[in-house]
Amino acid sequence: MWPEAGHLALIMAAWVALLQAVLPLWGSLSPQRAGWQVLARPLAQLQLGLIILSFLALWHAFYVHDFSVKYVAHHSNTLLPTPYRLSAIWAGHEGSLLLWVLMLALWSVAVALFSKRLPQAMVAQVLGVMGAVSVGFLVFILALSNPFARQFPAPAEGRDLTPLLQDPGLVIHPPMLYMGYVGLSVAFAFAMAALLSGRLDAAWARWARPWTVAAWGFLTLGIALGSWWAYYELGWGGWWFWDPVENASLMPWLVATALIHSLMVTDKRGQFKAWTVLLAIGAFSLSLLGTFLVRSGVLTSVHAFATDPGRGLFILLFLVVVVGVSLALFAWRAPQWANASQPVAGSRESFLLLNSVLLVVAMAAVLLGTLYPLIIDALNLGKLSVGPPYFDRVFVPLMVPLLLAMVPGTVVPWHVARWAAVRSVLVPGVLALLLASAWASWGGAPTEQDSTTQVTTFSGWLTVMGGTLGGWIVLSGAWQIVQRLRSPGSPGLAWWGMQLAHLGVAVMVLGITGVKSFEVERDVRLGLGDSVTVAGVRYQLLKVDNHLGPNYLALRAEIRLFEGDRQVGTLKPEKRRYVSSAMPMTEAAIDRNLWRDRYVSLGEPLAGEPPQWSFRVYHKPFVSWIWLGAVFMVLGGGLAAFDRRYRQAQVKPSSSVTSVTVGLQA
Amino acid sequence: MKSRHQRLLGIGLGLLLVCGALFFVLNAFQSNLVFFFTPTQVAAGEAPKDGHFRVGGLVKEGSIQRDGMAVAFVVTDTQREVPVRYVGLLPDLFKEGKGVVAQGRLDAGRLFVASEVLAKHDENYMPPEAQHALDEAAKARVGAAVVR
Numbered sequence: 001m002w003p004e005a006g007h008l009a010l011i012m013a014a015w016v017a018l019l020q021a022v023l024p025l026w027g028s029l030s031p032q033r034a035g036w037q038v039l040a041r042p043l044a045q046l047q048l049g050l051i052i053l054s055f056l057a058l059w060h061a062f063y064v065h066d067f068s069v070k071y072v073a074h075h076s077n078t079l080l081p082t083p084y085r086l087s088a089i090w091a092g093h094e095g096s097l098l099l100w101v102l103m104l105a106l107w108s109v110a111v112a113l114f115s116k117r118l119p120q121a122m123v124a125q126v127l128g129v130m131g132a133v134s135v136g137f138l139v140f141i142l143a144l145s146n147p148f149a150r151q152f153p154a155p156a157e158g159r160d161l162t163p164l165l166q167d168p169g170l171v172i173h174p175p176m177l178y179m180g181y182v183g184l185s186v187a188f189a190f191a192m193a194a195l196l197s198g199r200l201d202a203a204w205a206r207w208a209r210p211w212t213v214a215a216w217g218f219l220t221l222g223i224a225l226g227s228w229w230a231y232y233e234l235g236w237g238g239w240w241f242w243d244p245v246e247n248a249s250l251m252p253w254l255v256a257t258a259l260i261h262s263l264m265v266t267d268k269r270g271q272f273k274a275w276t277v278l279l280a281i282g283a284f285s286l287s288l289l290g291t292f293l294v295r296s297g298v299l300t301s302v303h304a305f306a307t308d309p310g311r312g313l314f315i316l317l318f319l320v321v322v323v324g325v326s327l328a329l330f331a332w333r334a335p336q337w338a339n340a341s342q343p344v345a346g347s348r349e350s351f352l353l354l355n356s357v358l359l360v361v362a363m364a365a366v367l368l369g370t371l372y373p374l375i376i377d378a379l380n381l382g383k384l385s386v387g388p389p390y391f392d393r394v395f396v397p398l399m400v401p402l403l404l405a406m407v408p409g410t411v412v413p414w415h416v417a418r419w420a421a422v423r424s425v426l427v428p429g430v431l432a433l434l435l436a437s438a439w440a441s442w443g444g445a446p447t448e449q450d451s452t453t454q455v456t457t458f459s460g461w462l463t464v465m466g467g468t469l470g471g472w473i474v475l476s477g478a479w480q481i482v483q484r485l486r487s488p489g490s491p492g493l494a495w496w497g498m499q500l501a502h503l504g505v506a507v508m509v510l511g512i513t514g515v516k517s518f519e520v521e522r523d524v525r526l527g528l529g530d531s532v533t534v535a536g537v538r539y540q541l542l543k544v545d546n547h548l549g550p551n552y553l554a555l556r557a558e559i560r561l562f563e564g565d566r567q568v569g570t571l572k573p574e575k576r577r578y579v580s581s582a583m584p585m586t587e588a589a590i591d592r593n594l595w596r597d598r599y600v601s602l603g604e605p606l607a608g609e610p611p612q613w614s615f616r617v618y619h620k621p622f623v624s625w626i627w628l629g630a631v632f633m634v635l636g637g638g639l640a641a642f643d644r645r646y647r648q649a650q651v652k653p654s655s656s657v658t659s660v661t662v663g664l665q666a
Numbered sequence: 667m668k669s670r671h672q673r674l675l676g677i678g679l680g681l682l683l684v685c686g687a688l689f690f691v692l693n694a695f696q697s698n699l700v701f702f703f704t705p706t707q708v709a710a711g712e713a714p715k716d717g718h719f720r721v722g723g724l725v726k727e728g729s730i731q732r733d734g735m736a737v738a739f740v741v742t743d744t745q746r747e748v749p750v751r752y753v754g755l756l757p758d759l760f761k762e763g764k765g766v767v768a769q770g771r772l773d774a775g776r777l778f779v780a781s782e783v784l785a786k787h788d789e790n791y792m793p794p795e796a797q798h799a800l801d802e803a804a805k806a807r808v809g810a811a812v813v814r
Contacts, residue, residue, distance in 0.1 A: 342673075361687055364691075365691050372695075383795055383798060384699050385700045385720065386695070386698060387698045390694050394694050523735050575758075583758075614735060615755075
């Protein structure tokens with residue numbers, strides 16, 4: 001009964017979404033039907049209500065173990081603990097699409113609620129476009145990926161949720177990531193509204209900015225959670241694998257990062273208009289591509305196209321429609337937004353332009369490496385993969401100039417070249433470089449390691465450069481804050497958000513540099529009482545015993561850590577075997593602090609007398625800085641999104657002049 | 667005239683930068699493509715003699731031998747076999763009779779020295795490349811039967 005109710009609610013939601021897509025848009029374009037525009041808000045709210053109903057129905061099916069629902073039977077079983085039973089809803093293709101439309105409806109209602117000051121026509125157009133996107137997804141779910149499909153006879157027991165997904169990280173990672181993906185649809189809808197109405201001014205950019213920054217923040221958080229989860233759950237100690245699934249989320253992030261910076265130029269200077277719109281379209285198209293690549297099975301196996309040609313085809317058509325329609329509108333409107341003036345080299349715009357270009361090039365490089373193997377395989381030209389070294393080699397040289405541009409880009413004034421300002425920020429840079437060199441010559445920087453126990457991939461100069469750039473950004477941020485506090489007036493929340501987010505970037509750069517340069521990895525075999533010393537710490541195997549979890553059996557080792565004779569910790573890595581799926585799973589044990597992680601994962605028992613087990617032991621300095629940096633970025637984005645300036649009733653005509661004069665004084 | 671010259675210079679510099687970046691990216695791309703070969707192709711000598719590639723299929727039953735942290739096994743596509751050697755921890759789902767993909771290079775004795783061994787996340791899921799190897803071998807077998 002419940003599943004049918006959910007299905008029905010979903011069908012009704014699709015009709016409501018269709019009305020939301022058609023009526024308000026029509027109303028905004030035709031003066032005779034202007035009254036229809038007011039329908040946008042109630043329709044968005046009704047759609048959200050229906051989708052929530054549908055979501056609750058599926059949750060109910062998971063909760064009561066209704067295995068006659070095929071999707072539930074595939075992703076849950078009676079032994080599964082309740083929290084995972086409820087998060088299992090987004091463990092598969094159908095349910096995660098449902099989560100997607102739920103997020104879309106949530107964002108739509110958020111726009112409906114917090115858009116009191118926007119012109120009626122723009123609200124109607126933004127919500128109309130979001131309704132149209134929702135129609136596409138709802139039709140896809142109803143026609144090709146129905147999560148409520150039944151099977152008779154119902155199996156007595158469901159298959160298990162993949163053990164990898166039975167983890168708190170996975171409970172929150174997909175919703176955050178989807179909030180980000182789907183949030184970019186708001187930026188896209190704003191861009192489409194600008195294309196439809198032809199209105200693209202500073203006020204438009206000011207309305208779009210907080211939404212875009214909020215979506216970017218969620219996307220950042222989602223990606224960081226995924227990376228953190230992979231680090232402790234996959235048991236391989238890596239935090240980024242350049243896996244196609246990760247790349248699929250990184251590409252929209254790169255473009256969204258360019259977008260939030262480009263929007264600022266459109267807001268403050270009225271420039272980069274066409275480029276901003278193009279970035280908004282690009283970011284959302286890439287997030288669609290990402291969703292589909294990950295969830296349609298195209299990536300894990302290109303043959304998914306063959307097994308369910310309908311799904312693959314629908315996906316492609318939808319992408320073609322979204323990209324095609326938006327680019328056609330763009331081609332029609334963009335010529336009227338030609339830049340009135342060119343950015344002057346050395347002005348803030350010029351650094352922000354550099355930021356955009358570098359981020360988009362980085363995205364293109366990732367796109368090439370991600371899609372090329374798929375295309376080659378689809379054309380039957382052979383099978384190949386693009387190794388992580390490609391991404392490392394391309395990414396580092398692109399990120400270095402980006403980081404270099406970051407500091408001058410925040411201090412130089414708009415519109416005019418102020419090389420004195422650029423020079424003044426270089427002083428702390430030189431200071432940082434001196435410090436780094438001193439530290440490197442003191443023996444801190446590693447050189448290329450030949451020993452097999454070291455996995456150092458950064459050689460000396462990369463370490464010095466990463467450390468210097470990170471330190472320079474931190475120091476110049478601190479210097480800017482001191483300068484700013486001395487001058488009269490208080491900077492807005494957006495300014496503080498920018499400082500915090502940039503600090504986050506620096507912290508992340510330092511973390512990546514630290515872990516890439518100084519990590520130590522050892523694969524060892526240990527018997528009871530044996531020990532191994534890694535990075536000055538002795539890891540001694542005390543015992544290995546069996547341990548019974550709620551739905552798994554585990555082999556659990558107990559390892560004591562000693563510095564000299566002093567015990568500094570205990571780690572209990574596990575090797576689990578899940579009962580219903582018989583799937584093995586490595587559960588690493590990590591001793592964390594701010595400066596380093598000690599990470600042990602248990603391999604398999606090795607034959608022989610006395611018994612021995614294989615272990616992998618890692619020493620990972622600064623690894624938590626990577627996620628700490630991401631947290632700073634997210635908090636910075638949050639601060640910026642709440643800046644009061646974005647919620648001012650009207651844009652005062654004098655405001656752009658004031659910002660120029662303030663810029664000149666800075 | 668002066669601003670036109672400036673603009674030309676700007677465009678020229680921009681093009682130069684883009685071309686440089688493109689060359690750099692494509693160069694890195696070219697040198698990091700890792701091709702996949704089935705055991706049959708490796709046996710026929712189609713795989714690169716020096717250079718990394720991937721080989722995949724099933725882990726042959728009874729072929730796993732351990733020696734300390736080193737492990738030796740045989741990858742088969744049911745037609746031909748490739749002996750593989752690897753040092754380190756194996757993935758959780760590495761098992762005899764299951765699908766596997768190894769990345770590495772051939773040594774002088776035609777032993778495949780793996781730097782990475784991949785088995786996928788899901789029990790029921792076969793690495794697509796390993797499946798491909800089996801499909802190719804099956805096709806070849808059918809073809810051979812027809813010829814006979």
